[in-house]
Amino acid sequence: xxxxxxxxxxxxxxxxxxxxxxxxxxxxxxxxxxxxxxxxxxxxxxxxxxxxxxxxxxxxxxxxxxxxxxxxxxxxxxxxxxxxxxxxxxxxxxxxxxxxxxxxxxxxxxxxxxxxxxxxxxxxxxxxxxxxxxxxxxxxxxxxxxxxxxxxxxxxxxxxxxxxxxxxxxxxxxxxxxxxxxxxxxxxxxxxxxxxxxxxxxxxxxxxxxxxxxxxxxxxxxxxxxxxxxxxxxxxxxxxxxxxxxxxxxxxxxxxxxxxxxxxxxxxxxxxxxxxxxxxxxxxxxxxxxxxxxxxxxxxxxxxxxxxxxxxxxxxxxxxxxxxxxxxxxxxxxxxxxxxxxxxxxxxxxxxxxxxxxxxxxxxxxxxxxxxxxxxxxxxxxxxxxxxxxxxxxxxxxxxxxxxxxxxxxxxxxxxxxxxxxxxxxxxxxxxxxxxxxxxxxxxxxxxxxxxxxxxxxxxxxxxxxxxxxxxxxxxxxxxxxxxxxxxxxxxxxxx
Amino acid sequence: xxxxxxxxxxxxxxxxxxxxxxxxxxxxxxxxxxxxxxxxxxxxxxxxxxxxxxxxxxxxxxxxxxxxxxxxxxxxxxxxxxxxxxxxxxxxxxxxxxxx
Amino acid sequence: xxxxxxxxxxxxxxxxxxxxxxxxxxxxxxxxxxxxxxxxxxxxxxxxxxxxxxxxxxxxxxxxxxxxxxxxxxxxxxxxxxxxxxxxxxxxxxxxxxxxxxxxxxxxxxxxxxxxxxxxxxxxxxxxxxxxxxxxxx
Numbered sequence: 001x002x003x004x005x006x007x008x009x010x011x012x013x014x015x016x017x018x019x020x021x022x023x024x025x026x027x028x029x030x031x032x033x034x035x036x037x038x039x040x041x042x043x044x045x046x047x048x049x050x051x052x053x054x055x056x057x058x059x060x061x062x063x064x065x066x067x068x069x070x071x072x073x074x075x076x077x078x079x080x081x082x083x084x085x086x087x088x089x090x091x092x093x094x095x096x097x098x099x100x101x102x103x104x105x106x107x108x109x110x111x112x113x114x115x116x117x118x119x120x121x122x123x124x125x126x127x128x129x130x131x132x133x134x135x136x137x138x139x140x141x142x143x144x145x146x147x148x149x150x151x152x153x154x155x156x157x158x159x160x161x162x163x164x165x166x167x168x169x170x171x172x173x174x175x176x177x178x179x180x181x182x183x184x185x186x187x188x189x190x191x192x193x194x195x196x197x198x199x200x201x202x203x204x205x206x207x208x209x210x211x212x213x214x215x216x217x218x219x220x221x222x223x224x225x226x227x228x229x230x231x232x233x234x235x236x237x238x239x240x241x242x243x244x245x246x247x248x249x250x251x252x253x254x255x256x257x258x259x260x261x262x263x264x265x266x267x268x269x270x271x272x273x274x275x276x277x278x279x280x281x282x283x284x285x286x287x288x289x290x291x292x293x294x295x296x297x298x299x300x301x302x303x304x305x306x307x308x309x310x311x312x313x314x315x316x317x318x319x320x321x322x323x324x325x326x327x328x329x330x331x332x333x334x335x336x337x338x339x340x341x342x343x344x345x346x347x348x349x350x351x352x353x354x355x356x357x358x359x360x361x362x363x364x365x366x367x368x369x370x371x372x373x374x375x376x377x378x379x380x381x382x383x384x385x386x387x388x389x390x391x392x393x394x395x396x397x398x399x400x401x402x403x404x405x406x407x408x409x410x411x412x413x414x415x416x417x418x419x420x421x422x423x424x425x426x427x428x429x430x431x432x433x434x435x436x437x438x439x440x441x442x443x444x445x446x447x448x449x450x451x452x453x454x455x456x457x458x459x460x461x462x463x464x465x466x467x468x469x470x471x472x473x474x475x476x477x478x479x480x481x482x483x484x485x486x487x488x489x490x491x492x493x494x495x496x
Numbered sequence: 497x498x499x500x501x502x503x504x505x506x507x508x509x510x511x512x513x514x515x516x517x518x519x520x521x522x523x524x525x526x527x528x529x530x531x532x533x534x535x536x537x538x539x540x541x542x543x544x545x546x547x548x549x550x551x552x553x554x555x556x557x558x559x560x561x562x563x564x565x566x567x568x569x570x571x572x573x574x575x576x577x578x579x580x581x582x583x584x585x586x587x588x589x590x591x592x593x594x595x596x
Numbered sequence: 597x598x599x600x601x602x603x604x605x606x607x608x609x610x611x612x613x614x615x616x617x618x619x620x621x622x623x624x625x626x627x628x629x630x631x632x633x634x635x636x637x638x639x640x641x642x643x644x645x646x647x648x649x650x651x652x653x654x655x656x657x658x659x660x661x662x663x664x665x666x667x668x669x670x671x672x673x674x675x676x677x678x679x680x681x682x683x684x685x686x687x688x689x690x691x692x693x694x695x696x697x698x699x700x701x702x703x704x705x706x707x708x709x710x711x712x713x714x715x716x717x718x719x720x721x722x723x724x725x726x727x728x729x730x731x732x733x734x
Contacts, residue, residue: 021706028706028713137557144564148571155575164575164582165591171575172527172588175568176518179534182561183511186541186554190504193549195557212504498600559672566669570662577658 378451
């Protein structure tokens with residue numbers, strides 16, 4: 001077998017970056033026409049190629065240690081390509097594919113399409129790069145590469161007040177938290193004299209200056225909390241997800257959240273793991289508190305909503321709380337790899353089911369039939385196929401054994417049992433039961449309630465339908481095929 | 497040689513001024529300036545620690561942080577511009593069509 | 597070993613002395629003619645209308661300024677590269693030193709080309725300014 005050069009291990013990320021530049025060039029050649037098919041086609045091909053390459057690399061074992069035990073690392077150890085990097089590249093690229101396919105219809109009659117697609121792919125490049133970051137400097141650059149296009153994407157409907165307001169709030173919180181995050185990085189650098197993760201970990205012995213390190217770690221927690229939309233920096237999430245175009249909400253709530261978590265996994269499990277740090281600031285305890293508060297805030301707020309998109313936005317905050325278990329249950333025992341792995345599994349399954357749910361909202365916005373629960377009444381009489389897919393997403397989000405969400409939540413629960421953090425498991429069960437209540441409200445509205453008079457759907461857009469149905473199919477298939485995901489995730493986590 | 501603590505105090509002061517500006521001012525442009533102060537406070541730290549440890553990674557990272565700060569301001573000004581066009585004001589508390 | 601604070605103190609002293617000396621020298625030299633017209637905004641006698649808060653600049657200044665900020669800052673990333681270029685080529689060869697920078701510049705050029713083609717650097721004349729110009733010429 002031919003041995004590829006080492007830098008090709010970054011191919012998924014490089015393909016996404018190349019696609020973004022090709023999109024810019026296509027728009028430069030002919031800026032006046034908006035050739036929807038060409039733009040969506042280029043973006044879709046690029047993202048599918050990136051997803052396929054990551055799968056190929058995972059299967060071929062690119063991210064596994066070589067015979068001498070070394071992982072592939074590039075640029076003086078600033079980037080690392082291990083199973084976790086490839087896992088998240090696949091996650092981001094497949095969410096991007098679904099979003100691009102759906103946007104083909106959603107953005108069809110809107111202006112600024114070339115900008116829309118190239119910004120989306122640029123943000124995906126940043127998120128994918130974040131998975132490979134092996135130093136605080138690269139992590140910050142990749143984080144900004146993911147964030148800056150996202151702010152612009154939320155504001156892409158320039159004349160829509162909701163879109164602009166959402167972008168403003170997203171930007172205000174985002175700019176502040178990236179400032180705080182950078183300050184935290186500078187303090188950790190001050191305490192250790194290094195930005196590279198392994199070097200930071202090596203420098204963290206008992207003699208580190210405690211005050212600087214403690215404040216720095218807390219500030220980094222703040223930056224991570226923003227990107228993952230968890231308490232205390234979750235305020236932007238409902239606004240941004242509600243105001244943004246629905247495919248962008250899907251992209252941000254799935255891929256962007258996953259990118260935030262991979263950053264957290266790398267920073268905390270690689271660089272800041274160890275008794276010297278935990279003696280100064282017990283970030284595991286911080287994450288335990290954040291996980292429980294995030295779960296309850298997200299789910300209780302979701303239960304009181306009247307607007308379906310906003311309900312999903314708050315439920316996405318709640319899911320951030322579930323995944324935080326992957327950090328909060330790191331008690332330092334033998335269960336650590338399983339705990340991290342279960343967080344990764346939930347992110348992957350969540351990537352498909354949540355993207356699908358938001359794309360269904362995009363479909364409803366496309367039909368222009370309103371946003372509240374009442375507006376969804378009797379929708380199944382008009383579009384049974386899409387409503388069946390939405391039912392799969394919602395029940396899988398709640399954790400019923402209809403989609404992969406059942407196993408991923410079950411694994412999170414087992415992780416809390418194995419690490420002895422039973423109170424996290426209890427919070428998970430209580431909140432999942434609560435979430436079933438508000439998810440069922442949507443299902444009940446769609447299937448049982450009588451439709452409002454005059455409810456009629458004339459157009460069945462092919463792109464949006466394809467994206468929703470593929471997402472539903474993958475969600476269901478993850479139920480029998482969960483073993484492959486869980487094995488990959490556990491191997492990836494054990495390599496950290 | 498000036499001790500590193502002095503730089504740390506300076507940067508902490510700049511950081512606090514920035515946070516104060518973010519929390520108290522309602523003008524979006526002043527918000528942007530305050531965020532810029534926070535980022536530059538971090539840059540002071542990075543350069544000072546880089547000097548203390550005698551390695552260059554902090555200084556190089558400070559250069560990257562400057563570039564990113566410029567890009568962030570560019571995006572932020574764009575958002576402030578569309579904010580003004582839609583709400584005829586750059587007061588960040590004016591835009592409240594969605595309830596919390 | 598002299599105290600480094602001396603240099604900083606001297607710099608601060610000079611920094612304060614230069615503007616102070618300029619102000620005082622000009623105060624000593626200039627003739628003093630107090631007159632009410634000096635206090636008006638426009639000494640030509642034009643009475644200002646409206647508030648100075650309401651001055652609006654053409655949006656195109658903003659576009660150009662934004663491009664300038666972004667591309668100007670990128671030079672800080674090129675600058676350290678130029679400093680070590682000769683030594684680095686000697687140690688590592690062209691392909692490791694020159695090509696990454698060419699790639700970086702290529703991405704920047706793609707961005708600039710896009711901005712150019714989309715009219716960000718094109719100076720569009722406002723209809724009102726054109727109208728005023730033509731009435732003045734008549």
